[in-house]
Amino acid sequence: MNEQDIKQMVTDMAIRVKEASRTLAALPTAVKNRALKQTAQLLMEERPFIAAENAKDLAAGREKNLTPAMLDRLELSDKVIESMVAGLREVAALPDPVGEVSDMKRLPSGITVGRMRIPLGVVGMIYESRPNVTIDAAALCLKAGNGVLLRGGSEAIHSNLALAQVLRRGLEDAGIDPGVVQVIPTVDREAVTFMLDLEDFLDVIIPRGGEGLIRFVTKTSRIPVLKHYKGVCHAFVDQDADIAMATDIIDNAKTQRPGVCNALEGLLVHREIAGAFLPVVAERLIEKGVELRGCTRSCSLVPAMVPATESDWGKEFLDLILAVRIVDSMDEAIAYIDRYGSQHTETIITGSYPRSRRFLREVDASAVMVNASTRFNDGGQFG
Incomplete structure (x- = not known):
């Protein structure tokens, strides 16, 4: 043609x-x-x-x-x-x-809107x-x-x-x-x-x-467009997260379907839990074929990690690759997400209600989650 x-x-x-x-x-x-x-x-x-x-x-x-x-x-x-x-x-x-009709109200003028x-x-x-x-x-x-x-x-x-x-x-x-x-x-x-x-x-x-x-x-396009450019989704494992739950969530978010836009691409871990958590989650992920690219501190805890380059931060891998970074505080985690995220889906894994509320308030994304996999950001899952 x-x-x-x-x-x-x-x-x-x-x-x-x-x-x-x-x-x-x-x-x-x-x-x-x-x-x-x-x-x-x-x-x-x-x-x-x-x-x-x-x-x-x-x-x-x-x-x-x-x-x-x-x-x-x-x-x-x-x-x-x-x-x-x-x-x-x-x-x-x-x-x-x-x-479907909602928000019906009668105005002072007498009309109903x-x-x-x-x-x-x-x-x-x-x-x-x-x-x-x-x-x-x-x-x-x-x-x-x-x-x-x-x-x-x-x-x-x-x-x-x-x-x-x-x-x-x-x-x-x-x-x-x-x-x-x-x-x-x-x-x-x-x-x-x-x-x-x-x-x-x-x-x-x-x-x-x-x-x-x-x-x-x-x-x-000459027509209005609804869009998002990419899915660079992060999980922040807070200092008081349950390690077993966090491991299961990270596993699901990264390995269930790595080639989709709600798959996990970046893992941020609070320094106070990194020593206990990273070796555990790394073992699970490596067994499933995930390549881990980590910061210097992460690599010192998990020798099997590959040193990350600057281009790995904020990258949409769409593959069995995960960027891993240890952060000193929630402030640093939120600042990192603000810089490298794509406003698609971000999740915090924590046992602290106040800290979860702060994460929900301060992180800007289409979906912000607490103790849940990024994979849940799906129309069918949300009903």
């Missing part, structure tokens, strides 16, 4: 979503939920087809020498498919936000590597009454189109116009540029991927 053909195709798809989405605002909750549940059932039934298409993407990814973290995000294993199925059913179980939640309209979603976003984004947009135009990464083209087929069937079975969800079927990058110019048909753009993609989208 030449550029003009791609531009016309993307424009036509955006118009199709816009037209189809007009029916969504008035769609009964039961119909939307039926579509979500039917799609979940079809995902289970079509696992062999999905796996075969995903295998094409994985084979191409290996030929292109994609990193293990990228391949992990790309793979639609049985576990990932089951997670998508569970996610669809969870979204179906959520209250319908459309039409309140807030009503309504659909945005059409969402444009641009994402890399993770084909499960195709299902996640479509499910959330449908429940909220929005149409969605999806443009996944070229490395996941077969997987995304397979999932789009399943979505289309789920919508049709529920009596919903399948045009409300469209997946752009080309790997040509010009499709993204053309998509970002469609301000008459798309109401918001949400990019999910690497920092380079998100900066390109932010710079190029």
Whole structure:
């Protein structure tokens, strides 16, 4: 396809979503939920087809020498498919936000004012590597009454189109116009540029991927963008933390899925607990293949650590690598997070309620946690 053909195709798809989405605002909750549940059932039934298409993407990814973290995000294993199925059913179980009214009040003038939640309209979603976003984004947009135009990464083209087929069937079975969800079927990058110019048909753009993609989208788009650039998440193990609990939390945050944006990238340890804690957590992490890059004091406690360089502080590894630093105080920990964090997710592990409250007040991030893994910063986990 030449550029003009791609531009016309993307424009036509955006118009199709816009037209189809007009029916969504008035769609009964039961119909939307039926579509979500039917799609979940079809995902289970079509696992062999999905796996075969995903295998094409994985084979191409290996030929292109994609990193293990990228391949992990790309793979639609049985576990990932089951997670998508569970996610669809969870979204179906959520209250319908459309039409919800809150904050009603009568003003001195006599008029009554309140807030009503309504659909945005059409969402444009641009994402890399993770084909499960195709299902996640479509499910959330449908429940909220929005149409969605999806443009996944070229490395996941077969997987995304397979999932789009399943979505289309789920919508049709529920009596919903399948045009409300469209997946752009080309790997040509010009499709993204053309998509970002469609301000008459798309109401918001949400990019999910690497920092380079998100900066390109932010710079190029004529449409409002909801974004975060990267996930440099930290855990601060305070002086009175429970060592066993802290070890379990750090293990989960780093090793469960190291290639995602809510995985742990930096570990800060109060000097008063470092001697007791670091050897314990290091042993657990090293057993699981994690490379630890530490400050001078950390390396003296754990000889297996690799000395960190300046570039390791604040780096999004997206791999089994963790930067480790001993700090003298909470002041130093908060200052470090303020300098090197990405305002994604930060957590403190502590037995002190006052110190946990201070951390919550003073750390600036989309999610700030106490005695919990950074991996919990996920829409499904938050309900």
